[in-house]
Every structure is written in C-alpha cells, then in structure tokens.
Amino acid sequence: MKKSLAIILVMSWLITGIMLPTNARAASSDAEPSFTIYGVVQDQAVMVKLRNFPPNLTYEVLLGPVETSGVDGVKVAKRNSGKGGTYLDLYIIPVALQRYYQIAIRIQRAADSSYIGHNVFLNHTGGTQPTSTPCDKYKGYPTFTILNVLQDQTVTVRAYNLPPENTFEVYMGLMGTRGVNGIRVATIQSSCGDFPEYTFAIPAALHGLERIAVRMQSITKPAYVAFNWFHNNTSVVMIDHPPPRSISVEQQLPICPAYYGYPSFSILRVVRDQEVTIQAFNVPSYDQFKVLMGPMWTRGIGGIRVGDFKSDCGGMMELTFPVPAALYGSYRISMRFESTTGSRYYAYNWFYNNSTP
Numbered sequence: 001m002k003k004s005l006a007i008i009l010v011m012s013w014l015i016t017g018i019m020l021p022t023n024a025r026a027a028s029s030d031a032e033p034s035f036t037i038y039g040v041v042q043d044q045a046v047m048v049k050l051r052n053f054p055p056n057l058t059y060e061v062l063l064g065p066v067e068t069s070g071v072d073g074v075k076v077a078k079r080n081s082g083k084g085g086t087y088l089d090l091y092i093i094p095v096a097l098q099r100y101y102q103i104a105i106r107i108q109r110a111a112d113s114s115y116i117g118h119n120v121f122l123n124h125t126g127g128t129q130p131t132s133t134p135c136d137k138y139k140g141y142p143t144f145t146i147l148n149v150l151q152d153q154t155v156t157v158r159a160y161n162l163p164p165e166n167t168f169e170v171y172m173g174l175m176g177t178r179g180v181n182g183i184r185v186a187t188i189q190s191s192c193g194d195f196p197e198y199t200f201a202i203p204a205a206l207h208g209l210e211r212i213a214v215r216m217q218s219i220t221k222p223a224y225v226a227f228n229w230f231h232n233n234t235s236v237v238m239i240d241h242p243p244p245r246s247i248s249v250e251q252q253l254p255i256c257p258a259y260y261g262y263p264s265f266s267i268l269r270v271v272r273d274q275e276v277t278i279q280a281f282n283v284p285s286y287d288q289f290k291v292l293m294g295p296m297w298t299r300g301i302g303g304i305r306v307g308d309f310k311s312d313c314g315g316m317m318e319l320t321f322p323v324p325a326a327l328y329g330s331y332r333i334s335m336r337f338e339s340t341t342g343s344r345y346y347a348y349n350w351f352y353n354n355s356t357p
Contacts, residue, residue, distance in 0.1 A: 033057075035107060037121045038088060043098040046105065046121055047090045055084035058110040061091050063103055069118045070106025078110055093123070095315050099161075142190075142226040143281040143316075144216060145261020147197065151234040152207040155214065156199045158261065160282070161316070162190035163224055170200055171215040178227040179215020188216075202232070228264065265337070267351040268318065273328040275320055276335065276351055283314035284345050289337045291321050299348040300336025308340070323353065 033054070038047040046063075053059075058080050064073025074094045097103050106118040144159040162168070167189055173182025183203045190196075206212050215227040265280040283289075288310050294303030304324040311317070327333050330353050338346035 033107075033116050035117055035119065037105075037119060040121055040124060042124050043093055045090055045092055046103070047088060048105070048119075049086065049088055050081075050107075051086045053081040053084045053087075055081060057081040057084065059116060060108055060110045060113070061089075062106045062108070063091070063094060063097055064106070065097075065100065066102040066104050066120055068104055070104040073104065073106060097123075099123075142216065142224050143264065144214075144226055144228055145282050146214075146228060146230045147261065149230050149232065149234060151232055152202055154199050154201055155212075155230055156197060157214065157228070158197050159190075159216070159226075162196075163218070164190055166190045166218045166220050166224065168216045168218050168224075170198075171217065172200070172203060172206055173213050173215070174206075174209070175211040175213055175229055177213050179213045179217075182213065182215060206232075208232075228262075263314075263337075263345055263347045265347050265349055267349060270351055270354060270356045272353055272355045273323055275322050276333075277318065277320040278335070278349070280317040280319060280337070280347070281315075283311045283317055284339075284343065285311055285314040287311045287314070287343055287345060288340050289345075290340050291319075292336045292338070293321075293324060293327060294334050294336075295327075295330065296332040296334055296350060298334045300334045303334065303336060309337075327353070329353075 033050070033052050035048045035050045038049045040046050058078070060075055061077040061079070062070045062073035062075050064070045074096060076091045076094060077089075079089065091105070093103065100123050102120055103123050104118060104120050107116045108114060109116060142159065142162045144157045147156040147158055149155050167187060169184055170186040170188060171179040171182035172185050173179045183205060185200045185203060186198070188198060200214070202212065209232050211229055212232050213227065213229045215225065218224040261282055263280060263283045265278045267276065268279050269277040289308065290305055291307040291309070292300040292303035293306050294300050304326060306324055307319075307321040309317070309319055321335075323333065332350055333353050334348065334350045336346060336348040
C-alpha cells in the first residue's frame, strides 16, 4: 500500500506541477545548490525540489529529529545529480521518524559529508499545519529495548511509543517476575513523539544476579506497562545494522533505521483451540521468522511450527497464528518465534488457551 501510494503521489505531483505549501527553505543564494520542500505524505515520503545542483555531484540525504538539523541522521538516499540543474526527488520517511511532528532533512556531499543545505518539514500530508498533534492520537502500547549494561552498575534503555504526558515508575526485580513488586529505581516523565534513552542504576540487592527484569509502569490513567530483561554483564548490546543500499525513486523500497536491542511480543487475543493474536515489538528489519508452539515451560523450543512471517522494516507487528491440533485442550501453551536466516533473533512468551477479547 505504501509503495502504490507513494508512486501515485509522485505521478500526481509531476503531472499537476502544483507547488504544495512549505514551512522552510534551505538558506543559500540562487547561485548555490539549494532545495525546498515540495510535498509530504505523512509517515511515508517527502518530495523536494533541488535547485542549481552542479552536474555529476554525488550527495547524501539524511533525516533526523528537528533539533539535529539532520546531522548524523538516518541516511535515506545517495544520489548523483547527473546533468544537474533543477529537478524533483523523493525520499522515504524511515520508521524511526514516523509519528514525529517535524522532521529535519539535510543534504551533504558524499565525498566528505560537507554541508549543502538543510530544511525542516511538517510530517503531515501536504505539509500544512495539522489540526491536531500526534499526542492527540496515541495508539498501541509502550515498549523499550536494552542498549547497554555496566555489570552491577547501570542499564541503558531506549523507549518506544510511550503515551505522552504520562509519569512512569521504573522497577527492577528477579528474572521471570517481569519487574512486578520489584525495587523502584526511577521515575520518568514521557513526552510527545520521542524515542528517549534512559540510564537506570542497578540496585545493590540485585548485584551478582545473572539476569534482571525491568518494568515501566505508568501511575496515571489509563495504566500502561512495558517490561523487558537484560544479562547483568558489562557489554554494549546495541546492534547497528547498516541501512540497505541506496534506492531509486522508482523502486519505492522502505529504508529501515538502524536496529537496537531484542524483539519481544505480548498476547493480544486468544480463541480457544483455534488461534492466538500477538503484538510483536522491535522486530529486526529484513528478517524471516518461523513460529512455534509447545507445552508450557518449553519456551516453544522444539515445538510445532504453526507459521512463518517476514519482517520488512520490522518494528511493531500484529500477527495471528493457529493453535495446532496436538495442543487442543492444553491449559497453557508456550509460543516462540525465531529467525530462519541465521541472525539468531528470537522471542518467546506463553498464553492461557481460553477465549479472550
């Protein structure tokens, strides 16, 4: 759907030649390369008009949070200006920046990363002022991933999709408890449309443990909860996959952000002896997974294969799988998905085999 919509919009923009509203333009003289925002499809693509580009110039396009001016942003394209001059180009908005209210775009020379220009656009179709901010349209559930650990000292996490203007208490506890009734280590305040990093001190009572559970729980209503765990070993567990190769506008393939942490999933719905629907979080991009079910306490290891899925750009995914006949009548069932490509990513959980909304 995204591919088709982006292609239709490109054709529409090119055929009509309508200049959609812009909120900023790159600051430079007419004699120097510059660009303006030509149009935006919210959370999908931004089109720019490049002016006065010299011939055969290889340049890179980066997107990032508005306060960064695009410096060290997600690289979404690498282009050659060909004959140069004035022309249109289209860039896909990466998953990591979707839901941002404003996004910075930077263009720099590929040879030495020297500055050509930067701009800011409203992440709203047409580029006009939205009638409401993303804070008014919260969907889904919060989650967080582990970035790095200093044994018995600190753990650093990155939070995703926190509901705005909420206060969260952070707990740590024994592995397997999901942090329930754990030791409170911090209180944080969530904001709008951000992916913040937090560092929490590991309490002395948990020093020496091999694995530790972490939990974020809101104290405001409605209540939101996110939980994870980490190995209590000094290590940098942040995994930075390079972005896929630069693509042409015609290909319309998504450009995925760098990947951090580990995948996980929660149970959304169950139809007894028929199917289970899960919400997967932080799924790595461009990977393939098999889904297994087995008796409780097996973590799904060696279980019955009930399905497969591809992650594309990964992130958050809602998936439904059948309960195998061999497990009909089971009180609780273990479930697991694991990579079939050799990336070694996996996640496991369990569910009550009872129909739930």
